[in-house]
Amino acid sequence: xxxxxxxxxxxxxxxxxxxxxxxxxxxALRRREVPLxxxxxxxxxxxxxxxxxxxxYANQFETPVLFYVLVLLALHLGATGPGLAVTAxxxxxxxxxxxxxxxxxxxxxxxxxAFAVGTLALLAMAVQLxxxxxx
Numbered sequence: 035x036x037x038x039x040x041x042x043x044x045x046x047x048x049x050x051x052x053x054x055x056x057x058x059x060x061x062a063l064r065r066r067e068v069p070l071x072x073x074x075x076x077x078x079x080x081x082x083x084x085x086x087x088x089x090x091y092a093n094q095f096e097t098p099v100l101f102y103v104l105v106l107l108a109l110h111l112g113a114t115g116p117g118l119a120v121t122a123x124x125x126x127x128x129x130x131x132x133x134x135x136x137x138x139x140x141x142x143x144x145x146x147x148a149f150a151v152g153t154l155a156l157l158a159m160a161v162q163l164x165x166x167x168x169x
Contacts, residue, residue, distance in 0.1 A: 037114050040122040041105050044098055047129060051091040058084045090136045094129070097152060101125050104159045113166040121158045128152030 062068050062084050072079035077088055101122070108118050132148040135141055 037105050037108055037119055037122050040119070040126040041102070044094075044101060044126050044129060047126075047133060048091070048094040048098070051087065051094060051133065055084075055087050055091050058087050086137060086140060090133050093132070093136070097149075097156060098129060100156050101159075104156065104163060107163055108159070108166075111163065111166050113163055117162050118159055121155045121162070125152050125155035125159070128155060 059073075059080065062081055063070060067081050068079050068084075077085060080088065105122060108114055128148045128151040132145055132152065135145045135148055
């Protein structure tokens with residue numbers, strides 16, 4: 035199993051969200067929902083749907099950064115077995131679920147559950163890499 039595929043899916047999610055941020059912001063400006071001057075120094079003035087997308091995009095630079103580091107470390111160590119691949123896919127699936135929940139109703143309890151699953155997947159990846167690095 036490869037770690038490259040989940041890595042590329044996570045990158046695609048992030049790039050898709052940055053595109054969605056741009057489209058939603060341009061749309062809000064064109065519909066005159068917010069003046070450009072109001073968002074020049076802060077994101078607070080954007081309409082809530084735009085803020086949700088922006089916040090979700092920003093979330094892709096929190097725990098996913100650890101995912102990227104763990105995948106690169108795994109590739110460096112040659113630790114690309116099925117255990118790491120499965121946990122990598124679990125992490126990416128949790129991020130996709132987190133984004134879908136965040137952008138469709140934003141049920142905080144469900145979103146937290148997706149976040150927790152992803153965090154546990156990162157922990158599992160780190161433990162596996164620790165065993166590989168120190169054995």
